[in-house]
Amino acid sequence: MLLNRRTFAIAVLGLCTLLSIVRNFTSQAGQVTSTLLIGGSKIDVTIESGEMELSQTELLHWAQSAAEAVATYYGRYPVPRLQLRIIPVGGSGVRHGQTFGYDGGLIKIRVGKQTEAREVANDWMLTHEMVHLSFPSVADEHHWIEEGIAVYVEPIARIQAKQMSGEQMWADLVRDMPKGLPQEGDEGMDHTHTWGRTYWGGALFCFVADVEIRKQTHNRKGLQDALRGILDAGGNITHDWELTEAFKIGDRATGTTVLSEQYAKWKDKPAHVDLASMWKELGIAAEGKSVRLREDAPLAGVRLAITAPAASKKTDLEISPTAVFAGRASAASRPRS
Ligand SMILES: [Zn+2]
Known part of the structure; x- marks a missing residue:
């Protein structure tokens, strides 16, 4: 060379x-x-x-x-x-x-x-x-959140960087998200370590949380704000954190309790998600291998905000005070051996 x-x-x-x-x-x-x-x-x-x-x-x-x-x-x-x-x-x-x-x-x-x-x-x-790299290391039973964030964020990051289209991502999610739904015998996210629940179940957790944060905040905040809040608090892969601590800090960045509450509901039990209703509300209609995106759907604005370029999102100033708090909180969290 x-x-x-x-x-x-x-x-x-x-x-x-x-x-x-x-x-x-x-x-x-x-x-x-x-x-x-x-x-x-x-x-x-x-x-x-x-x-x-x-x-x-x-x-x-x-x-x-x-x-x-x-x-x-x-x-x-x-x-x-x-x-x-x-x-x-x-x-x-x-x-x-x-x-x-x-x-x-x-x-x-x-x-x-x-x-x-x-x-x-x-x-x-x-x-x-x-x-x-952007999320703290958590205990082995929570591996699904590490993979779920990577699966869910990867296409959004590429769309925001103008490297892929929103249509492509939604078509992929309509095809693949059902792989994350609980199957017979599921015992919740922390106890069901199958490939589907780890990768797509984790992505489903992120997607459902993203939509819920946006509904509760009238589309002013989303999972992206929560994840930025966690990273800004020092929660990257080089640090071992309790998952509940990460979610608390993420919630603080959105002014909600969506992540903590959803985790409490999903961790030990199979959580039902009606994907067909979610696609419909978001205005995502499957057409063969692609999708048609509808702007007249009730949550079309939420769908657009999920992939909107980060530059149009006012987050940095609003997150700063959280980062100061979170820095203290993270120092108290238990390191993994
Ligand atoms: Zn991975």
């Missing part, structure tokens, strides 16, 4: 004014490392040795797009410093991502050597992994 020093153009993210610059290349034992700057955060991208169809520039652009989507959703990048390791493997496509809380944050992601630029342009996996 080429090892010449390069500087890339600055990408500006709307009103967020988050800057992303590829700073330098260095070489160690056949690896190539460069640093992306996103706002005040640094992402060290290491491309492990191995011939790939994708150029360094294309891989870095992919990492930058995912980072910009997550920074757009949260108003900043979730951790000050991330190690991102791209591991070439046989075949094609983005394969397997893992996110760890140690050393300030580490993501390992495998990319097929035959992967083409258009495949990474449509990739969701790296954004999903980066969303994991």
Whole structure:
């Protein structure tokens, strides 16, 4: 691989004014490392040795797009410093991502050597992994919330960063959200560790909470405000928190008790969700593999607000006092062993 020093153009993210610059290349034992700057955060991208169809520039652009989507959703990048390791493997496509809380944050992601630029342009996996950085580590029985947030936030973040369309997301959710509904023998979110309940059950929890927060606040607040509140209080992947504490802080950011109450209802029992009614109220009508979005539906405004660009949401000033409170609260929470 080429090892010449390069500087890339600055990408500006709307009103967020988050800057992303590829700073330098260095070489160690056949690896190539460069640093992306996103706002005040640094992402060290290491491309492990191995011939790939994708150029360094294309891989870095992919990492930058995912980072910009997550920074757009949260108003900043979730951790000050991330190690991102791209591991070439046989075949094609983005394969397997893992996110760890140690050393300030580490993501390992495998990319097929035959992967083409258009495949990474449509990739969701790296954004999903980066969303994991934005929520505190919780006890194993609550793993569903970590996956649920990543599944639910990933497309919204990409829509807000203008990387995908709302129609696509709603069509995907209409197709996939039923996988998160409780099945026979379900014992609630904290005790039913199936794939469907962990990933899509967690996403369903987020979706139902998002709509409820918006209904209760006349569409002025949503789950995005709650999640920003938790992150602003220091709740990123490098810290171990009690889930109830995270929800309390999230609720404070929206001025509701939606997350805490919904968790109390869902944790030990299968919660019934009438998805067909929710799609109808939100104005989402399935048409084959796509959807038709109706603006005359009672909750069409809620649907639009869920994916509206973060820049149009007035959150930062309103969340600040919460962050001060939450900082104290988080210091008292029990670390996991
Ligand atoms: Zn995940």
